[in-house]
Amino acid sequence: MKPKVAFFDFTSCEGCQLTVVDSLQTHLDLLDVVEIVQFREAMSERGEDYAIAFVEGSITREADEARLKQIREQAALVVALGACAHLGGVNAIKNLAPLDDVRQYVYGDKHKWYETYAARPISAVVKVDAFIPGCPIDREEFIRVVKAVLLGKKPPIPDYPVCVECKLKENNCMFHKGGFCLGPVTRAGCGAICPTYSDGCEGCRGAIPNPNQDAMKDVLKEHGLTVDEVMARMTMFNAFDASQLGK
């Protein structure tokens, strides 16, 4: 019997689920090995007997916690799909300012109509078994993770930095081009796609385990970057972690 999988989304752009749909362009046989029983963005059918749940999006209001906990109860495996679920992602930028200011700025005196709290990754609410990093996820990596999960193996997510892949691509270093890049401390697996297109890494895949912070500081100092510039970049996808510092 094919394992039953389901896709869910919380606060997100649904771009990772879209990437899953796009992965069918080259891997249509994916449908031969799993049965998708729920995927609201793409299908009306709805089954509740899934074993593997892919969850996109951050949790940004208390009301959504119950739904996530229910998914956790049903699924044998919960996989965080993309930066919002994995790290909090861009949604957590709002955590850096007082919540009431943020709410009033967008909804004015009606802000109390719309429930919200500090954005967080799904792992802040339930136990997560695996994650697929990135904003958006990389479709080839998604396929690799699905294969590993189906074989009962640990998903092959790299824990070395983006610089490794960037060097293998023989790219000119962004710092040498006068840019700014989080590649030295960010988890690889994206094929260094942003530096390859001459844009510095923004850290969407999160920090590697034990990042070499001293070396990173030296690089930043050498290239004369301001604290403001560094903080803006560090908090684009990783504001949740940044807001936890000192807590």
Next chain:
Amino acid sequence: MAQNMKIDVHHVTRVEGHGNITVNAKNGVLEECRLDIVETPRFFEAMLRGRPYTDASHITSRICGICAVGHATASLRASETALGVELSEQAWLLRKLIFHGEILDSHVLHTYMLVAPDFFKVGSVIPLAGIAPDAVLRALRMKKLAGDLCAMVGGRHTHPIAMSVGGFTHLPTVDELKAMRARLIDARKDMDETVALFKTLPWPQFTRETEYVALSKPDEYAFIDGTITTTDGGRYHLNDYRKVTNEKCVEHSSSKHTAHKRESYMVGALARFNVNSKQLHPKAQEAADALGLKAVCTNPYLNSAAQVVEMVHSIEESVKICDELIARGIKKEDAYKFAGKGGTGVGACEVPRGLLFHNYEIGDDGKIVNANCIIPTGQNLANIEADMRALVPQILDQGQEKVTFALEMLVRAYDPCISCSVHFLDVKFV
């Protein structure tokens, strides 16, 4: 005969984001008819404040995974207008090229994968692959082409990398453009078959007069920049966008509603067609004839047909742009350097779902002081509800199941993007 009807579609499927349809009819009288947007609020405008203008397009492309190029474009145009940055001809051609790629990508997704299953009475594209494998394989092929086109210019479609204020950080090569041109030419066959398929579909017959709003330009079918133009004769400079949108909060929707002179207006492919159909590529005009589309068309279900017409247009325009870029050759251009002077600017474009505005105030330190984004789905919500109120009494005697189906199809026809508009869509009939 349903004297009483209560419909409660909790989370409409095959749309982007979370919305519910609620309908309540008692003794044949419609008491309640709403599209509740229950998506979580997102607060992007607040998140932009205090951040460098250079990050704005990368942050706001994350508003939407489907129209990421559109958000990036509107964001860049807002910054470029604020800072007085002029784009080179080459940069304009590339901006237009990647934009056509996204129009094609999104319209293939919507027409084939989200709308077509309704006509085959299946719940999704997966069973559709069993019934109409040729159509599904064609859709996947066309979507791959569109995605590859976006990737050639911007690095990838969902959350493009190379688009930056003043131009691009990476340029395609002439060889890449030539290969892409050849694939676009090949895609004409798939496009012809797409038109042939969609002209056989029995579109629901429902019309309601409303106002259609789109950008227009004197010399082309407008997607980026232009004058805000309406079928009621309104014409506005982009700086006056608030005179058209008049946003207001409504309690049942985390996305704000908008209205111009009437109670509501419509944006999107049908609105663009109704305002600018004469500027479509001749092949797209032929497709419109084949599909029975004629401006001004007031059947909202035909928004999907207008998308098919635009797919033809985008393929043909992409071929033209490739030709032009190949003839010119690709030249490396200097990156824009911030001169220490801020400003205020409006960026507008016609993303797949309709008219999108970004409006930024940038300080002399290069940081964003204020930001406002008005999203197409938000502008359509009031119009969808007005359609629902007109439609339900006409079909109330057909029973709950058919009414629910007709309403879900109606909401879907607008191709709503609820994450964008905030994040919302569920149908409830009471």
